[in-house]
Amino acid sequence: MNAPVIEVRDLRKTYGTGDTAVHALRGLDLTVARGDYLAIMGASGSGKSTLLNILGCLDIPSSGRYLLDGIDTAEFGEAQLGILRNRKIGFVFQSFNLIPRTSALANVELPLVYAGVRRAERRERAMAALRLVGLDDRAHHRPNELSGGQQQRVAIARALVTAPAIVLADEPTGNLDTRSSQDVMGILDRLNASGRTVVLITHEDDVAAHADRVVRVVDGRVAQGVPA
Amino acid sequence: MRCTEVLAFAVRGVTANKLRSALTTLGIMIGVASVILLIAVGNGASQSVQQSIAGLGTNVLTISPQRAQPGSSAKELTTADARALADPVEAPAVRSASPVASTSATAAHADVSYSISQFIGTDPAYFSTTNSAVAQGALFTADDLAQGRKVVVIGATVATQLFPSTSPVGESILVNNIPFTVVGVLAGKGSSGLQDADDTAVAPLSTVQNALTGYGSLSQIVVQATSADTISTAQAQVTTILDGRHKVGFGQTADYRVLSQEQLLTARTATTDTFTVLLASVAAISLLVGGIGVTNIMLVTVTERIREIGIRKAVGARRGAILGQFLLEATMLSLFGGLLGVAAGFLGARFTIAGITPVIVPSSVLLAFAVSALIGLFFGSYPASRAARLRPIEALRHE
Numbered sequence: 001m002n003a004p005v006i007e008v009r010d011l012r013k014t015y016g017t018g019d020t021a022v023h024a025l026r027g028l029d030l031t032v033a034r035g036d037y038l039a040i041m042g043a044s045g046s047g048k049s050t051l052l053n054i055l056g057c058l059d060i061p062s063s064g065r066y067l068l069d070g071i072d073t074a075e076f077g078e079a080q081l082g083i084l085r086n087r088k089i090g091f092v093f094q095s096f097n098l099i100p101r102t103s104a105l106a107n108v109e110l111p112l113v114y115a116g117v118r119r120a121e122r123r124e125r126a127m128a129a130l131r132l133v134g135l136d137d138r139a140h141h142r143p144n145e146l147s148g149g150q151q152q153r154v155a156i157a158r159a160l161v162t163a164p165a166i167v168l169a170d171e172p173t174g175n176l177d178t179r180s181s182q183d184v185m186g187i188l189d190r191l192n193a194s195g196r197t198v199v200l201i202t203h204e205d206d207v208a209a210h211a212d213r214v215v216r217v218v219d220g221r222v223a224q225g226v227p228a
Numbered sequence: 229m230r231c232t233e234v235l236a237f238a239v240r241g242v243t244a245n246k247l248r249s250a251l252t253t254l255g256i257m258i259g260v261a262s263v264i265l266l267i268a269v270g271n272g273a274s275q276s277v278q279q280s281i282a283g284l285g286t287n288v289l290t291i292s293p294q295r296a297q298p299g300s301s302a303k304e305l306t307t308a309d310a311r312a313l314a315d316p317v318e319a320p321a322v323r324s325a326s327p328v329a330s331t332s333a334t335a336a337h338a339d340v341s342y343s344i345s346q347f348i349g350t351d352p353a354y355f356s357t358t359n360s361a362v363a364q365g366a367l368f369t370a371d372d373l374a375q376g377r378k379v380v381v382i383g384a385t386v387a388t389q390l391f392p393s394t395s396p397v398g399e400s401i402l403v404n405n406i407p408f409t410v411v412g413v414l415a416g417k418g419s420s421g422l423q424d425a426d427d428t429a430v431a432p433l434s435t436v437q438n439a440l441t442g443y444g445s446l447s448q449i450v451v452q453a454t455s456a457d458t459i460s461t462a463q464a465q466v467t468t469i470l471d472g473r474h475k476v477g478f479g480q481t482a483d484y485r486v487l488s489q490e491q492l493l494t495a496r497t498a499t500t501d502t503f504t505v506l507l508a509s510v511a512a513i514s515l516l517v518g519g520i521g522v523t524n525i526m527l528v529t530v531t532e533r534i535r536e537i538g539i540r541k542a543v544g545a546r547r548g549a550i551l552g553q554f555l556l557e558a559t560m561l562s563l564f565g566g567l568l569g570v571a572a573g574f575l576g577a578r579f580t581i582a583g584i585t586p587v588i589v590p591s592s593v594l595l596a597f598a599v600s601a602l603i604g605l606f607f608g609s610y611p612a613s614r615a616a617r618l619r620p621i622e623a624l625r626h627e
């Protein structure tokens with residue numbers, strides 16, 4: 001078995017303090033191998049998004065260890081976490097999170113700008129990513145001129161434009177109809193087929209069926225009886 | 229990531245929401261322009277007062293009545309006082325002393341009527357004392373004064389108001405329904421602060437007292453000293469004579485006041501200084517209000533865009549890149565608004581405002597510009613820098 005790309009040990013996350021404290025994660029363990037295609041399922045409020053945000057280096061755990069490619073992320077500073085988010089991880093949000101009043105192309109280019117890629121190359125790669133999600137004809141439309149499914153595909157194009165090793169998707173089909181869901185899942189399938197590690201959260205069994213492996217989160221822990 | 233990219237983001241940020249940017253710019257512009265203009269008006273007023281007083285000459289004394297003590301009745305200034313001051317033996321330093329009775333009056337010619345703010349009755353020496361030159365026709369003479377002829381010399385403003393197209397000399401005008409013959413027109417002197425020096429008419433004292441003011445107290449006696457060097461000697465002689473005539477005892481306050489042009493200048497400058505301070509405080513308030521407006525818009529702008537900051541951080545933007553972008557956006561809006569404000573201020577200063585020609589004070593331009601620009605910069609970038617310090621997920625969740 002090859003070295004795990006993501007390794008999480010006794011991960012805890014508490015929001016707030018005192019009486020109002022919410023324990024979203026209560027000692028979660030998870031290992032994801034390189035090239036894995038993992039679906040995370042679980043009841044609403046069980047801590048799935050909290051986990052994925054930490055995996056995406058968008059948030060930090062209250063305690064526990066998160067090893068990314070074998071290196072403890074607690075050792076990284078703010079700037080290095082930024083570089084990780086930029087180069088290594090592509091994150092797809094449930095609510096798209098595109099920059100308003102900015103064209104699809106410019107949104108997809110964004111990570112490349114912060115990576116310091118030159119203009120011409122940037123344009124080419126962003127167009128290629130949009131072509132991959134079948135939206136090259138909508139490159140100059142703004143988010144408010146796109147359907148939900150199209151916005152989600154733009155968000156996916158943005159997540160994969162830097163060719164990250166890991167793609168994390170929080171309910172990527174949550175807001176989409178069956179047809180759009182199939183489009184989106186097709187893209188994620190292809191990404192995994194090309195060697196990327198894909199972790200996604202979903203409530204739908206037919207979406208989870210695309211993954212090689214399903215993990216259930218119950219009350220901030222990975223449910224017993226399922227191999228982690 | 230290069231600086232040009234940050235600049236491009238900033239430009240896009242400014243142009244993305246044009247209305248918001250325009251409002252921010254407008255707020256800064258109004259703040260800057262009003263400060264520059266208000267201070268320019270105050271400054272213009274005090275400068276023109278100084279110029280007009282300086283134009284009167286340095287060898288003139290003005291005597292006006294004043295109440296000595298509350299309750300005590302002021303002895304009036306009379307023509308006899310003026311005659312006594314002109315005595316070459318008692319007051320050798322005095323060249324002439326002109327009694328002045330002044331009132332406002334309504335003058336009419338044909339179907340035009342105009343209210344003259346200063347209708348003056350005096351003697352012919354008054355013209356040389358006050359540096360008044362004749363532009364058309366002639367001044368009235370000692371003989372006119374002696375005979376009490378109804379002749380008048382009118383100021384430039386009165387001339388243009390009553391005789392827009394014809395020459396006034398030789399024409400008859402009705403002053404408070406009494407016919408006067410215009411014998412001359414005075415050369416223009418320009419406006420002095422809040423008062424137009426050309427809005428005047430001068431007639432023989434005897435005529436004015438007879439027809440308009442009655443034979444009561446004079447408004448003033450205008451004394452011309454023999455030269456600028458003898459002005460203080462003249463002032464002493466005038467005081468001695470008047471103290472004697474008005475029975476002002478030693479140590480008592482006199483019931484008249486003698487002021488040289490220099491003293492008059494100081495007094496008037498103090499008045500206009502107060503005026504300038506008043507305008508400056510209005511300007512300061514408008515700067516404050518403008519500043520609060522700018523603060524408000526900048527805060528709203530940044531708060532509204534904290535999610536955007538979160539998105540940028542989530543895809544790997546460094547804190548510096550985000551900060552640079554917002555700092556540049558704020559700089560562009562502040563600079564642009566500030567420059568427009570300066571332009572508007574200079575443009576507004578070209579117009580006469582309430583009879584005052586504004587004179588721009590360079591330091592006020594700098595102050596107004598700097599204050600608004602700094603406010604814009606600070607409130608445009610400080611909240612952004614705080615947002616850039618958040619974890620991406622915190623910024624994304626921001627409402």
Ligand SMILES: Nc1ncnc2c1ncn2[C@@H]1O[C@H](COP(=O)(O)OP(=O)(O)OP(=O)(O)O)[C@@H](O)[C@H]1O
Pocket residue numbers: 015016022023024042043044045046047048049050051625
């Ligand atoms: N910022 C926050 N502050 C306080 N509590 C939070 C915060 N974010 C999440 N929580 C709480 O943490 C728990 C886990 O939330 P999380 O979003 O991870 O759930 P989830 O499994 O993704 O649910 P869903 O399927 O509905 O998306 C919930 O009880 C939620 O109320």
Ligand SMILES: [Mg+2]
Pocket residue numbers: 048049050170
């Ligand atoms: Mg969730």
